[in-house]
Amino acid sequence: MKLEVRKLAIFCGIMLCLTITTEAAKYRKGKFLIGIAAGTASYHGDLAQKYFNVNSSGPMAGIFTRFSMSPYFDWRNQISFGQIKADDANSEFYKARNLNFKSNIYEFASTFEFNFLPYGINKTNNEFYFSPYVFLGLGAFYYDPIATYNGEDIGLHDLKTENVNYNLIQPNVPFGMGIKFAWTDRFEVGFEVGYRRLFTDYLDDVSGKYPSFSQLENDQGLASAQASHAQTYNGALPAEPNSMRGDNHITDSYLFGNVTFSYRFYYKDPCRSI
Numbered sequence: 001m002k003l004e005v006r007k008l009a010i011f012c013g014i015m016l017c018l019t020i021t022t023e024a025a026k027y028r029k030g031k032f033l034i035g036i037a038a039g040t041a042s043y044h045g046d047l048a049q050k051y052f053n054v055n056s057s058g059p060m061a062g063i064f065t066r067f068s069m070s071p072y073f074d075w076r077n078q079i080s081f082g083q084i085k086a087d088d089a090n091s092e093f094y095k096a097r098n099l100n101f102k103s104n105i106y107e108f109a110s111t112f113e114f115n116f117l118p119y120g121i122n123k124t125n126n127e128f129y130f131s132p133y134v135f136l137g138l139g140a141f142y143y144d145p146i147a148t149y150n151g152e153d154i155g156l157h158d159l160k161t162e163n164v165n166y167n168l169i170q171p172n173v174p175f176g177m178g179i180k181f182a183w184t185d186r187f188e189v190g191f192e193v194g195y196r197r198l199f200t201d202y203l204d205d206v207s208g209k210y211p212s213f214s215q216l217e218n219d220q221g222l223a224s225a226q227a228s229h230a231q232t233y234n235g236a237l238p239a240e241p242n243s244m245r246g247d248n249h250i251t252d253s254y255l256f257g258n259v260t261f262s263y264r265f266y267y268k269d270p271c272r273s274i
Contacts, residue, residue, distance in 0.1 A: 031069075032265045033188065037062040039258025041082030046206040046246035047099060048086040052257070055090040058083030058102075060256050071118035076135070080107040084254055086204060088230075097245075098230040101145045101156065101204045105254065107196075109174045111137025119180070129182040135194070136175040144168055145205040149226075149233050156205040160220055161228035162245065163211050166202040173197040180260070190260040196253055203252035210245045213238035 040052075041060040048056035062080035069075055085102035088094040112135065119131035145156045157168060178192025201207040210229060217225040228245075229238040239245070 031067055033066040033068070033262045034265075035064050035066065035188070035260050035262025037064060037078070037080065037256070037258040037260045039256060041084050041105065041254060041256055043084035043086055043203070043252070043254050045086070045201075045204045045252035047088060047091075047094070047101065047204050056084065056086040058085060060258060062107075062256075062258070064260075064262075066113075066262060068120070071120050072115050074113040074115070074133075075110075076113055076137075077110050078108070080109070080256065081105065082107070082254070082256060084203075096231055096236070098234055098236075099147070099204075099206060100149075100230075101147050101206075103143045103145045103203070105141050105143050107139055107141035107172070109137055109139030109172075111135045111139075111174055120182075130180065132177065132179045134175070134177045135192075137173070139172045139174050139196070140169060141172055141196075142169050143203060145203070147205070147227060147230070149230070154223065154227055156227060159224040159227050161205055161211075161216075161224060162208055163216070163219075164202065164207070166200060170198060170200045172199070176255070178260075186264050188260075188262045188264065190262075191258075192260065193255060193257045195255045198251050198253050201246070201248050201251045203254070204246075206246035207248045208246060209242045210239040212241040215241075 038061050039059075040057050042052050042057045044050070044056075050056075060080060060082035062078050064076055064078035066074050066076045082105040083102070084105060085100075087100035088097045089100065113133045114135070115131040115133045117128040117131035119128055119133075147154045147156055157166070174194050174196050176192055176194035178190055178194075180188055180190030183189050213225045213229050213232075216228055225238075226232050232238055
């Protein structure tokens with residue numbers, strides 16, 4: 001009985017090694033990578049209508065893991081930090097409105113990448129050392145818009161400048177494109193642009209219409225009324241109630257443009273010690 005169990009164990013061990021070896025022959029290098037991303041975060045919304053505007057951009061950084069499911073598909077998870085900002089002072093058309101904001105963004109995103117070429121570092125299986133790719137996934141992010149007036153930072157969320165209590169944790173849909181290169185067997189470098197489709201229009205604390213200044217002052221206090229009607233900081237009169245403060249027909253959004261550096265881990269072949 002013990003002999004039969006031993007034979008079965010040896011047989012299973014041999015089959016396991018053959019399976020691993022066969023898979024390794026197909027894609028013999030490690031499938032797991034860890035990397036960093038660094039670049040620029042850019043905002044698009046009611047205070048800035050153009051992407052890649054220096055006045056509404058800030059730094060971004062991230063750390064990610066990538067698992068190569070096949071030469072064509074990768075699964076990636078990333079934690080990112082970015083800074084965005086915008087100011088009506090940089091716009092001739094909206095300068096009198098006098099709104100501004102800045103915010104840190106903390107994001108987690110899980111995406112799938114599709115490689116247009118069979119990407120890898122195993123030349124015997126016609127894999128390429130580079131490939132353009134597209135990606136799509138789901139994510140969530142935290143933000144907290146802040147305005148600056150008279151040299152003082154003002155948290156906008158708690159002031160309810162439009163009488164709306166929005167959530168500071170929001171879902172998003174990250175998608176974009178890039179290109180990556182196997183610099184060596186272990187190191188990769190790439191460049192990508194990733195757009196974030198949002199489901200909120202309050203990334204910048206601006207969306208709809210002006211509430212009544214006097215009513216907002218009674219309900220929320222003078223700080224809330226002034227932050228809502230920011231032109232009053234410059235001595236101008238408050239806006240008419242229900243006049244246009246922002247455009248809620250299109251939600252806000254942001255994007256990351258960055259370079260990536262990653263390290264590929266090798267799996268140890270358990271059959272080599274036999």
